[in-house]
Amino acid sequence: MEKFYQYLGKRLFWYLLTFVVALMLNFFLPRAIPGNPVDALAARMMQVGITNADAMAKVYENFTKEFGMDKPLATQFLIFVGNLFNGNLGRSFSQYPRTVTSVLKNAMGWTLAIQIPGIICGWILGNILGAVAAYKRGVFDGIIFPVSLFINSMPFYVMAILLVYFFSIMLGWFPTGGGYGTNLFPSFRWEFIASLLHHYWLPFSSIVLVAIGGQAIGMRSMAIYELNTDYVQYSKLMGIKDNKIVGYVFRNAMLPQITGLIMSLGTMMSGAMIVEIVFGYPGVGHVLFAAIRNNDYPVISGCTLVITITVLIANLALEIVLGLMDPRIRAQQLEGG
């Protein structure tokens, strides 16, 4: 267990470093581009001056003051980080005077509620399908492989558009969008919960289906590789039962699948974010989309930050799981330094 804590410490340090880099990217990258929204803002401030009574000018002025936009970039970054740790991401331009934090807090709940279960379900089902396809081969594999590959070839949101078109519009089984019925207020009443679930089902399915596609392909090739290894051949010769061998194979093939999930989680979460746009589902993706259209810079920046942080935390959690499950990783970590 001591080794595990050493591993944990190293990973924590590593993710902290990555977090700092991500913060710097979030801050400096948009500002490094000529004509970027922040420059444009500053320029507009100069033009407008203090005498202008325009309401928008006040909004920008507030932003400028709060984020010290008249100070050098490095100082601005420190102010940005300081504000961030106080939970202050500025105020939305388009929904002034609402704070970015309050806009995101609402949206984040919706996003997490749909993405985490969606990705986990898709991951589990995809792995099972992939393993079965690798083991059974034949017709089963002949169907699963191309179908999974095709689903994996679609942009994330295409599945969402197709589901809306067939199930909501053609068949009328589900609502076409939103998080709950427009005539309802959030409450713990049965009516509201039913509406919530009714709206949840399609976006959830589209996230699950896409995740199944990607995971099944990965698991299938991992499992085929494992099935050809010496230990499997040897176990077969020893007359060990098939079920037991499949168990060995599954465990060995699953570890790289967790690593694979760590590497693809960012893509999956960004993809699922766009699914929200298709469904008008009130999560971070929806907020980001509106912010881009309204040139609402503080909200755009807040959305990218909050998604990055979520991906980092989820990945750290996965690495901890991986460390607990696979003794080789802990050993390797300590050797490799």
Place this chain on the structure above:
Amino acid sequence: MKNTLRTLLKSGRFVTGFALLTLLLLFIFIFPMINTSDPKEMIGMKFQPPGDKFFLGTDNFGRDMILVLAYGARTSLYVGLLAGLIATAIGLTLGLIAGYVGGVTDNIITAVTNMFTVIPSFIVLILIASALKTKSSTLTAMVIGFTAWPWTTRSVRSQTASLRSRDHVNIAKISGYSTARIILSEVLPYIASYVVMAFTLQVASGILSEASISMLGLGPQGVISLGLLLQWALAFSAPLAKAWWAFIPPAIMVSMATFSLFLMNSGMDEIFNPKIRS
């Protein structure tokens, strides 16, 4: 080379993928030659259904859908190809240097690469794309390429590192060849098939990235691309209008393009990677 091609033709997946891609290329290059009208011309009403006049109906602007589709696919493939080239070039260069040179250089490149595999590249793409005022399709492709290199770097590095201590590389070292020459003549040929495979995946993911970034409203401007077609269809509520021809064909086109590349990649994997051959 000839042999490689012959082996590739034995893979059903590679051949299917290749055939699909060829069909797509034929459509996007030959069709505009037959129908030479300007794709941006609004010649019909909004969402006219498929019929005699318009084979695939019209889009939200009243443009001939099938013509718009050909031009859109052309842009999307161009963006994917350029993004794939850039990402592969960066990934290959960094991966070869890290894997072959080793030491501190390797540590730095690996650390940076690891960071960028955890930080979602799509978010970096949004950050850059939302700050750019105007975006041509070339600029869009460049931004996608510059954010997509990490996993290519990662895999090229590990492949190169495993070659570094092979006998033929050691002999080249003893013979006093320069590092650049050893990398080019003793390392690169051994990972060439792998690089081609990584490149097809990068092109596919470039096409998908264009489709995604366009859906967010951050796509290329002043052109027609498959992502933009989908974004417009959705912005004009094509599904609600039951105008399936406005979004299903571009959705199929994007998926076909990436599917054909994925199939080719998987076919090459079967051939070049005997361990998963069965």
